[in-house]
Amino acid sequence: MSTTAQLRPFHDIPGPKGHALAGLLPDFNADPLGFLTRGFQEHGDLVAYRFGPRKGPLGKTILAVYHPDLVHQLLMDTERTFGRDTDGFRATHELVGRGLMTTEGPYWRRRRHILQPLFTPKRVARYTELMAGEAERIIAEHEQFEGTEIDLHQAMMRYSLRVVGRALFGGDLDDAEAELHTLIPDANRGIMARTTQIPKLPLKFPSPTNRMFVRTRDALYDLIERVIERSGSGDTASSEDNIVSRLREARDPESDEPLTEQEVRNEALLLFMAGHETTAMGLTFGLHQIGRHGDVQKGIAAEIDAHHAAGGTGAEYAQNRDTLGRAALNEGLRLFPSVHMTERVANEDLELNGYHVPKGTSVFLVPWVTHRHPEFWPDPERFDPDRFVGKQADRPRYAYFPFGGGPRVCIGEHFALLASSILMEALLRKYEITSHDEQISMKVLNSIRPDRDVRTTFTRR
Structure with missing residues (x-):
């Protein structure tokens, strides 16, 4: 320098x-x-x-x-x-705890070596059928509400909870939904409070912030341990190719030792929190924008119809990165990056x-x-998926980085985008989406999320 x-x-x-x-x-x-x-x-x-x-x-x-x-x-x-x-x-x-997201140096490199193969595009594609099944399930559950207002965010949280839960643990987390929907915002709130605490107080000091933080941490550990224990008990589809099973089979590249149960818990908790949040928030904000822009929505629906008319499948459409639908999801992440x-x-x-x-x-x-830098994003507040189509997409690599970048780019990027694309394709093939609020009212913690219902209507096409 x-x-x-x-x-x-x-x-x-x-x-x-x-x-x-x-x-x-x-x-x-x-x-x-x-x-x-x-x-x-x-x-x-x-x-x-x-x-x-x-x-x-x-x-x-x-x-x-x-x-x-x-x-x-x-x-x-x-x-x-x-x-x-x-x-x-x-x-x-x-x-x-100590895991891929919270460490660096040799320990982080060994963890990356273990986890990266579980999230390659080829590996993630194995979850396509799982994702498609959960997409159809969430749609079937909402058929009774056709033509009436629903909370889009709640539906997307449920979908991502099921997809990430089954991929990680091999089974449903429906019985833990209410608990998780309290604990995850509390966890984000606790991280933000500890981050901005001046002066920094040891966790053992019984301040209100510290007591809330420790309560949340203990509740998360208790929940994730119960889920992991159940995933190997035979009560769920433990024979599925789930990520926790793969973590238990993994070996440290230097010592050839398996991960301890605490290490499996830490990685599973980190992957669950990051994957659940990223998928749910990306879908909520992306579909809300699609529901506000009828011309974009019609273009995606026509593209999906043409794909199926030519003999293509929903999974093939979702895996194609060069569609208007994928561009719309990318544009949603530009305007509303979860992190x-x-x-x-x-x-x-x-x-x-x-x-x-x-x-x-x-x-x-x-x-x-x-993502709003006017040198690279003209009229930056406008929702315009064409920014990600063809030559329009030519811009500096890090003008857009919703999943981070460099050696520590989020390993769950392919998983989140595939899960989002599969649900979007399934929805827009059957329904027209109408968003009733011009903007989503947000709360900003360790991530951004809606702080009230995202009022949406699905109408049969």
Whole structure:
């Protein structure tokens, strides 16, 4: 890199000032998406945010990068340069334990070696029949509600719960649905609270935030252990090619030792939470947009009809990445990425956009904002699937990164997109979708999700 003397100093990086004592934390907590968007609009592609007091050890300056080239640098540089030992990842580690998402270095590489083969496109395609069956099941359950309002989000949560549950554990999680729909938002709320806690208090300190966090963690562990135990008990279709069974068969690439039951639990919990959320949120926001744009919906339905008229199957349509339907799902993820923000930390002094950045500095990557960068997304708030069709899709690699990128790209990307495509195809082959709300009212925690019913009607075509 350039020498420090040739770089502009860290304290010259532009950014909002904030309050003398609390810094920018109150503004961030009140409206994280609006706060980060305004920072980009007012200060550009690299912004410095001061959290906590301006003076003293409790204050902390966090950078945010918004330009695709800077995102590329953070995601593609080596672990030696950027790591994940940040407040957010430490909080996630405290909640779900040591696993693929919460570690780095040799341990992470060994876990990736074990898990990656379970999520290749070829391997994921084995779950096509499972996904198609759950898509037909969710449609059959809603046939009685044809022509009346339903909550789209609830239906998508149920579908993703069943798909991810069967793929992971080989059986239904319907009996745990109510419990999970409380625990997962509580888990996201707890991670956000621990991430933004100033000062950081040990979990054993009985603050209200810490007590809620520990209660949620213990309840998640209890639930996932019950589900895993049941998955191997013969009470479910344990003979299916489920991921927990594969984890139990796996061996550490260096020691040739199997995973412990605690390690299986940690990986299963991480995969379940990430897979369930990503699939459900992508479908909810994507189908809501399709239900608001009749011309797009008609185009996808016509494409599906033509595919079937030519002798194609629903599974073949869903696996095709070059359809208008897949483009619409991608555009939904552009506007509403489930993970709206992630974080890295500088492991050494380095350069970002011509500025010196000292070791230990945390850096936000914000898909929510980068996906709206007007240099790469004209009229960025408009829903336009054509952005992902043909030459329109030519843009920098990290102008779009709903599943992250680089060596740590989300291993569940193929699974989530296939499950979403299969349900969308099954729905639009039979129904016209009407979304009754112009926008989805959202709450922003560790991910984004609706905070009220997503009012939708399915009408037989």
